[in-house]
Amino acid sequence: MSAISMRGVSYAYPDAERAALTGADLEIEPGELLLVVGTSGSGKSTLLRCANGLVPHASGGRFAGDVVVFGRSTRSHHPRELADVVGFVAQDPEAQFVVDHVERDLAFVLENLGYAPDAMRRRVEETLDALGIAHLRDRDPASLSGGEQQRCVIAGALAAAPSALVLDEPTSQLDPQGADDVLGALTRLNADLGTTVLLAEHRLERAAPLADRVVIVDGGRVGTPGAPGALLAGYPGAPSVTRLGRVLGWDPPPLTVRDARAWAAREPVDLPDPPERPHHAPGEVLLSALDLRVDLGGRPVLRDVAVEIRRGDVVALLGRNGSGKTTLLRVLAGLLAPAAGSVTTVDGARAAYVPQNPNSLLFEPTVRREVEQTLRLLGTRDHGDVDRWLDALGLHDLAARHPRSLSGGERQRIAIAAVAVGGAPVLLLDEPTRGMDSASRRALDRAVTQHAESGGAVVLATHDVELAARCATRAIVLGDGDVVAEGNARQVLAGSLFAPQVLRVLPPFLTVEEVERELTRP
Amino acid sequence: MTSVVQARAGNIETHAPQARATVATWHAGVWLVWALAAAASVQLASSPVYVALLVAIAALAVSAHARPGPYARAFPVLVSVGVLFAVVRTVLTVATTHGLGTVLFTTPHVVLPEVLGGFTVGGSVELPVMLQSLAEGFTIVGVMAVFGAFNGVVTHSELVQSTPRAFYEVGLVVVVALAFVPSTLAAIGDVREADRARTGGRVVRRGRLLRHTVPVLELGMERAVTLAESMDARGFARAGASPRDRAAGWWGVASLLALGGAFVALVGQSRTPAAVLGLAGTLGLAAAVAIASSGRQRARYRPTRMRRADWTVAGIALIAPVGLALCSIVGDGSLAWYASPLRWPALHVVPALALLPLLAPVVARRRGLA
Secondary structure (H helix, E strand, O other), X not given: OOOEEEEEEEEEOOOOOOOOEEEEEEEEOOOOEEEEEOOOOOOHHHHHHHOOOHHHHOOOOEEEEEEEEOOEEOOOOOHHHOOOOEEEEOOOHHHHOOOOOHHHHHHHHHHHOOOOHHHHHHHHHHHHHHOOOHHHOOOOHHHOOHHHHHHHHHHHHHOOOOOEEEEEOOOOXXXXXXXXXXXXXXXXXXXXXXXXXEEEOOOHHHHHHHOOEEEEEEOOEEOOOXXXXXXXXXXXXXXXXXXXXXXXXXXXXXOOHHHHHHHHHHOOOOOOOOXXXXXXXXXXXXXXXXXXEEEEOOEEEEEEEEEEEXXXXXXXXXXXXXXXXXXXXXXXXXXXXXXXXXEEEHHHOOEXXXXXXXXXXXXOOOHHHHHHHHHHHHOOOOOHHHHHXXXXXXXXXXXXXXXXXOOHHHHHHHHHHHHHOOOOOEEEEEOOOOOOOHHHHHHHHHHHHHHHHOOOEEEEEOOOHHHHHHHOOEEEEEEOOEEEEEEEHXXXXXXXXXXXXXXXXXXXXXXXXXXXXXXXXX | OHXXXXXXXXXXXXXXXXXXXOOOOOOHHHHHHHHHHHHHHHHHOOOHHHHHHHHHHHHHHHHHHOOOOHHHHHHHHHHHHHHHHHHHHHHHHHHHOOOOOOEEEEEXXXXXXXXXXXXXXXXXXXHHHHHHHHHHHHHHHHHHHHHHHHHHHOOHHHHHHOOXXXXXXXXXXXXXXXXXXXXXXXXXXXXXXXXXXXOOOOOOOOOHHHHHHHHHHHHHHHHHHHHXXXXXXXXXXXXXXXXXXXXXXHHHHHHHHHHHHHHHHXXXXXXXXXXXXXXXXXXXXXXXXXXXXXXXXXOOOXXXXXXXXXXXXXHHHHHHHHHHHHHHHHOOOXXXXXXXXXXXXXXXXXXXXXXXXXXXXXXXXXXXXX
């Protein structure tokens, strides 16, 4: 018997013209880890929410077909009546805590299921160990890091020992360390306890190697599940090594850096070094910061940091969580006054900052109005730049849509357009690829490169080394408030833990596109 | 379900979870009783000297028992809100009340048309009006200080855990709503900064309220939906309410209404209806709790119970309002203060001593805990 079986599932949200899912058939075997991939708005989340009856019970709308979860149909069973067989984890970990105490939050599902007190106690202890969060048991979830929070949320879903876990992009809001922790915990659960895992992800570098099978969802249609390597080879959002394998004709394409290295050893690739990136080094200085010191809550966050941003620069700002990246951007944007040091801009060149969470910016009813709003606020009459930025970020088709109805990646792009349209030469983007699918990432790459080439500059504070590899001309690594390394992006990224996948396999190439260009060079 | 669980536990010897206090403070029920006793004391002894003593006691409670976390700042925030409210109220009163005593100074004035009540706004600012209004405002500050101290020291989840079965859902909703306060405050900060960032640091005032409000509300909505789904997916309200739970719920609501009526009657100085309604409300509430508790107990993880020390301390705290009520019956003139004729508020030894029991949970520590 399948763990979760979906037959002919079609679904449309209330008031939606288009169906979110059409004729979906999917059999999920007990004990497997099935990875669901697809662009934003493809119907991934809807598919996942069908698995425990949140669709249609929590969201209403028109539902057809059958979903049977361990013998129980979601037509007759509410999500709460499936809580003992399916655990559900949504994207945003912070919003999923019921009780302000990790251990008690974990016990919430057990209380609801009416476990006996002694059984409850055992389950809580076991679950704390299964996720490696025993040391957090007495903490308030609000005080934990993103990765810790997400592991606690998973524990909350897992406490009742459900046979299946459904997770909707559980790592998209996390830094790499947090994402590793969460995915590691999932693999252990799947391997040791035999928990069936249904997982949706955008960043496939980490998740793809863990999957038994992959299924692609596209425009509400659910494909046929297959082996990750074969299926992802033709998928635009595949891990860089997989795309590299396809370009170089490695079959089956590798999923991990390790596989790719083995291929490269077997079939050495002989290519001339890629040309240096257009280096605008002698461009005029737009913004320079000297000896910046910032203390927050009595703790030094930046110590004597000096940065110079020139025309044509795309600077990647790297470093672990809490290393001071966001603080540095906020100081450069003039939102935070440093305790010491100075920020100088040339000829009133402004620096505009796009915060990590685009939701704190968006409030207009349409995308176009949202972007125009900035110009209205600045008192600019000329609205010509609105179309330029909508185009640059690939938002033209969405111009009439409501920003809040769009996906996280699309909202992020709207926020960038809304800030950039003000005409500031220096753009400061904080973690811009959070929650972005590959289409959004490509649009972002284009916009960033264009802005730099037309005489502006961009600073990207990011955990996404692939983004840095694709766009950056320079890289700065922050560690504990100090500049640890600074220089040409290729040199800084090479040989560090921050190295992108392609660089690890075929140095000094940074991206698949660079390899492709050398291959096709006559 | 239970049978499955027991089968899973098999022959292994297992132990029922014990209550385990994570912080060295009193049970949430003690703080609830303390807060009610202190708030009642503010009402009974509204003279500024006694209110000042009560504010000091509340501040002591916070400094000795404050818990880390988002509510640590509840005390200063709520006291500030109280002060703001008192000041606004004083300004309004002074501007609209005239002809009662010594004039401090005179401002330009407007006489509102008869339709709007015919008040004179502005004009003479009089000393007794101002002092009386400030004294009344100070009692508001006192109540806010007590409420702030309560939020600063109490474990909210423990409070819900201790509610009778019938009120569990209601209590949970309240706690979840409370948890939205700190996240909303954080969202407001983010939205403000995003708004400034958008214009490269330039502050644009026009339309700012809308720009700041909409994202905060929408963020709140999205969080609420996520939380509701998370609770549903974790089996919340799976068992449904039994007829007994519903009966207890209705009894509880009716009793609370009666108590509300008693309060209104008290404000309106009609003693007999107040006493009748108050008694009925109290008895009804006790009945509701009894009905709710007699049913099948809800499975609880590490239930926390009031221990003997908790009951003792709560009982001691209750002595304060009882003592003040006795002082009031005996006719102690220092409890209330009036600005006309003008005199200093008096401090009498007996009412001051009556406030001391409120220090019990503040100075005493639960034994056996760090």
